[in-house]
Amino acid sequence: MKNKSNVILFIGNYLSKSRGSIGVVESTLSKISSKNLIFHFSSKFEKKFFRLFDILLSSIFKKYNVIIIDIYSGLFFYLTLIVVIISFLRRKKIILFFRGGKLVELNKKRPKLFKVFRLSNKIYSPSNFIVNHFKNKKFNIIYLPNSIDTKSFKFKRKTKFANKILWVRAFDKIYNPKLAIQILNNLLNKNYSIHLTMIGPDLGELDSCKKLIDELKLKKNISILGPIEHSKLVNYYHESDIYLNTTSFESFGNTLCEAASSGTPIVSSSVGEIPYIWKHKHNIILSKKIDVENFSNAIVTLINNKDLRNAIILNAKKNIEKFDKTLILNYWIKMLSKI
Numbered sequence: 001m002k003n004k005s006n007v008i009l010f011i012g013n014y015l016s017k018s019r020g021s022i023g024v025v026e027s028t029l030s031k032i033s034s035k036n037l038i039f040h041f042s043s044k045f046e047k048k049f050f051r052l053f054d055i056l057l058s059s060i061f062k063k064y065n066v067i068i069i070d071i072y073s074g075l076f077f078y079l080t081l082i083v084v085i086i087s088f089l090r091r092k093k094i095i096l097f098f099r100g101g102k103l104v105e106l107n108k109k110r111p112k113l114f115k116v117f118r119l120s121n122k123i124y125s126p127s128n129f130i131v132n133h134f135k136n137k138k139f140n141i142i143y144l145p146n147s148i149d150t151k152s153f154k155f156k157r158k159t160k161f162a163n164k165i166l167w168v169r170a171f172d173k174i175y176n177p178k179l180a181i182q183i184l185n186n187l188l189n190k191n192y193s194i195h196l197t198m199i200g201p202d203l204g205e206l207d208s209c210k211k212l213i214d215e216l217k218l219k220k221n222i223s224i225l226g227p228i229e230h231s232k233l234v235n236y237y238h239e240s241d242i243y244l245n246t247t248s249f250e251s252f253g254n255t256l257c258e259a260a261s262s263g264t265p266i267v268s269s270s271v272g273e274i275p276y277i278w279k280h281k282h283n284i285i286l287s288k289k290i291d292v293e294n295f296s297n298a299i300v301t302l303i304n305n306k307d308l309r310n311a312i313i314l315n316a317k318k319n320i321e322k323f324d325k326t327l328i329l330n331y332w333i334k335m336l337s338k339i
Contacts, residue, residue, distance in 0.1 A: 006339050007038045009062050011055055011083055012070035014041045024126070024146045024254065025070065025097075028332050031325065037336060040064060052079055059083040066093045066339050071117070072100035081116045093339065094120040098141065101249030101272045102174070104133045111137070124335070126252040127273040144335065146252045147328035148320055152231065153261035155317055156238045163303060165196045166240035166264065168233065168255045169247060172203035176246040176290065178212055183244070185216045186296045192303065194221065196244075199236060201227040237262035242302060248290060250274050256284075257323055260316035265309055267298045281308065283315035 014026055029039055042058035045051040056079065059067065067087045071080050077100070087094050096117055100106075107114050117123065117139070124144040125131050134141045165184070169175035177198065184196045198209075206224070213222055228236065237243065243259035243266045250272035259266050260283070268274055270286040278284040285302050287294045302309050 005036050005038055006066050006336075007040065007064045008066045008068060008336075008339070009040045009042065009058060009064035010068050010070075011042055011059065011080065013051070013076075014044045015046060025068075027149065028147055028325070028329060031329055032333060032336070034336075048075070052076075055079060055083065059086045064092060066095065068095045068097065070097050070099050071103065073102035073106050074100075077103075077106065077113075081113065084116050084119055088119045094122075095339075096120045096123045097144075098123060098125040098127070098130050098134065099251050101127075101247070101251040103130060103251075104272075105249075107133065107137065114139075128276045129273045130251060144331055145323055145328060146254055146257075147325040148254065148257040148261055148323045150261045150321070150324050153234045153237065153258045155261060155263045157263055157313075158241065161241050161303075161306075161309070163192060163194045163242075164240045165194060165242045165244050165299070166199070166236055166259075167196060167244045167246070168199045168236070168258075169245070170200045170203045171198075171205040171209060173205060174248050175200075176248060177205050177209050179246045179290065179292065179295070180244055181209060181212050181216070181218065181222065182292045183246075183295045183299070184221060185218060186292050187299065188218075188221060190296070190300075192300070195223070196221060197223045197225065197236060197240065199225050199228050199233070233258065234262055237264045240264055242267055242299060244295075244299070245269060245274075246290065246295065247271065253277065257320045260320045263313055263317065265302055265312045266316065267295065267302060269295075278316075278319070281312070283312055283319045285312065 010025055012025060040062060043051040043054035045054055069080050069083060084094060123139060123141040125141055126144060126146045128143055131141050131143045167180045171177050184194055187194045213219060237259050243264045245256055245268035247269055248271060252273050256266055267285045269290045280286040285298045287298045
């Protein structure tokens with residue numbers, strides 16, 4: 001590290017205290033200790049208005065010489081455009097992380113907006129899907145994958161298979177929580193004994209999910225637990241027989257890696273980064289389409305084929321070893337040392 005202290009302002013969602021799950025940046029930086037690096041984070045506010053306001057004020061008034069910004073889609077995307085311009089005018093070093101799974105789609109629709117990001121000094125992404133797209137657009141972007149704490153998500157072989165399905169995402173449209181409920185209903189109608197546990201914060205879809213559960217009379221077959229402390233998630237992976245991932249967009253897929261590390265086989269959509277990391281019927285079962293019937297068939301394949309299931313569990317565990325935090329941490333240290 002350089003002798004001069006670098007004050008780094010991280011811009012993103014740092015909501016581990018309110019939502020339970022800890023983000024990639026928080027988890028990684030908690031392992032880095034250096035007298036030459038001082039970290040500030042914005043924002044830790046749960047309410048969107050306060051979070052956005054805090055980010056804007058921090059970028060304008062905080063003392064920092066480096067700013068590292070997580071770039072997602074939605075309203076936050078437009079705020080980060082402003083923050084990049086502010087930081088550029090303040091002559092700060094700007095490092096961006098393209099994290100949002102919808103960024104590729106947004107770039108195709110509104111490419112001119114992304115010109116602002118060319119003001120940055122460096123751009124990283126945990127997604128080869130995103131990296132390949134933006135390299136083709138002449139962005140200087142570098143692959144830096146997310147990390148998984150494999151010691152916290154310990155591997156556990158299951159002695160019994162009871163068709164317990166786990167879904168861990170935010171209750172947001174892009175993650176299709178209602179689809180998970182419809183899949184459960186379809187499997188029950190096909191006489192499969194299934195129980196679905198859903199974990200995650202409400203980002204607007206929880207009420208409609210509860211309404212659908214009532215309409216389909218599925219209360220006995222579904223448990224909605226809300227956000228769970230990240231350190232306790234491993235218990236739910238161990239208790240479950242299948243991890244179900246119904247997302248329409250994916251920039252990396254930390255929950256898939258957590259499930260694999262814990263020994264829980266995965267059924268997932270094949271979007272974004274997923275086909276770059278995972279191989280169908282080798283370490284995962286991929287649904288051909290994001291619909292009820294294709295997902296149901298994928299789950300049935302896993303239920304009915306014990307040998308395939310066991311092979312997928314072992315291959316998935318091997319597959320995510322390259323993302324272990326001890327390896328990825330070295331990449332972060334190397335990146336920060338060059339600031």
